[in-house]
Amino acid sequence: MNIFATANKTLDVFIENNLSSYHQFRNYDFGIKNRKNVSRISKYISHRILYEYEIIKKIKEMDKKKKFIDEILWRIYWKGYLENYKSIWVEYKNSKVQTYDLSVLKAAKSGKTGIDCFDTWVEELRENNYLHNHSRMWFASIWIFGLRLPWQLGSKFFMQHLLDGDAASNTLSWRWVAGLHTNNKPYISSKENINKYTVNRFKKININISKTINTIKSKQHHSNKLPAWVDFPKSNILIMFDNDLNITNRFKLFNSYSKVYILCNGVINNSFDLSYKVGQFKRSLIESICNLIPNSEILKSSDLAIFLSDYKNIDAIYPGLGDNLDLINNYTIQNQININYIYREEDLRYWDYATTGFYKFKNSFYRINNI
Incomplete structure (x- = not known):
């Protein structure tokens, strides 16, 4: 069985058994032994073994609540948004991180912070090279606002260890948690939210996040022209x-x-x-x-x-x-x-709509594709 067959079989099993309940259970992280509520295909999507647009065509009639389609669209949106604002990547790549406690960074990377959920996620990241989407948000929020570590280092830590690491999704998701994508509205983890969606799996969730959070600053980024189609081949x-x-x-x-x-x-x-x-x-x-x-x-x-x-x-x-x-x-x-x-024609077509917020992009995609 080649890699395409393996990836498609994983997708088909999810569609047949769990797509209909995805909207209900998608936010729950039940732990590494129970991942049936998620598709487990992200490592294939990030390498385009499974092609985003083909997945959407395949499931658009079956995904009644459209929540799984939305998850796929986020990846397309992030790619398009970064292409429209290339200076964000340049700023991230060349950033000089602010002062931080090196001992805290070492504790965070080794999973020895004393925060049960965070340390468990570090172990899962290192051993299984995967984290549930909701846990990635909690992780990033604790990293930035609890441990006071630069988001850029957290983003690179994820890229080192995630099988589904994708430059656009990873970088922009960390910026989103930090409040840089949403007009200084950061995503803040809470003990109550973690307990609810992990079904009280963790005991010691001593997250020390100040009620007054200094939002992270970034320069203003302006959109650039997207690439144009060029004929090929030009080389051998x-x-x-x-x-x-x-x-x-x-x-x-x-x-x-x-x-x-x-x-x-x-x-x-x-x-x-x-x-x-x-x-x-x-x-x-x-x-x-x-x-x-x-x-x-x-x-x-x-x-x-x-x-x-x-x-x-x-x-x-x-x-x-x-x-x-x-x-x-x-x-x-x-x-x-x-x-x-x-370039892929679909990318150039839909990146045009990824210039503002996700929901405007989604509405445009839905309209074009009669979803």
Whole structure:
């Protein structure tokens, strides 16, 4: 069974058994032994083994409450929003974090804060490389407003350990919790909310959050022009990235190149390495896809500089704002290489609507697709 079959089987089992009750139980984190209330497909979506738009087409008649569709739409929205406000990524990538207590950071990363729920989530993050969406919000809120740690470090910690780590969703979700996406309205964890949606699994939830919270400041960001469609091919080689591995209906494209290279990148912001398990997972996905494309080869990011020295023009499937794009852009700019990015039509179409809040974006998507 190839990786696409495995991912689709996981989705189909969820649709058949749990989609109808998703709206009722989606916010509950019952623990690692009971995840039937969530789909467990995020690690496939973030690498586009499962394609967001195809999932929505598949379930739009079955998801009566539209809550699962909304979850998929959040990922599309975050990607589009970051593309519309590229300066947010630049600010995040180049940020110099404010003063913080290094001992608190060490305790947080090792799961030794004394806050039962938080320490349990750190263990789950490190061991299982996953957290329930609601727990991610609680975690980020405790990290920022309870432990007083920079949100940027928390965002990078997630990217190191999450199998479904996605630059746009992760970065902008942490900004949302911090109050930077919602006009200084941060998300604040509470003992009562955690107890309710974890069914009182934790005993020691001593979250010390001041009633007066100094909201985090950020510069004002202005929207930029989205990329335009460019004809292809312009080169005889094509580069793919681990966060867009969907090859459905693309063999004609692949066959137009002498070689397709799939880049394996294990570094975050040129300084943080992915955890071993996340790196191995990405490698396994890349190897699976490489086996399905006859003229493909895996390219390590550490070999990129030597590899690109032989070319003046390359084509690449656009990976979206994030570490993969930064990596390839840095090398091509330094070596004066022309790069032609190939975009997905659906992305360019819907990113146009991701300029303000999520609900305006959702309403536009629903209208266009008769949902």
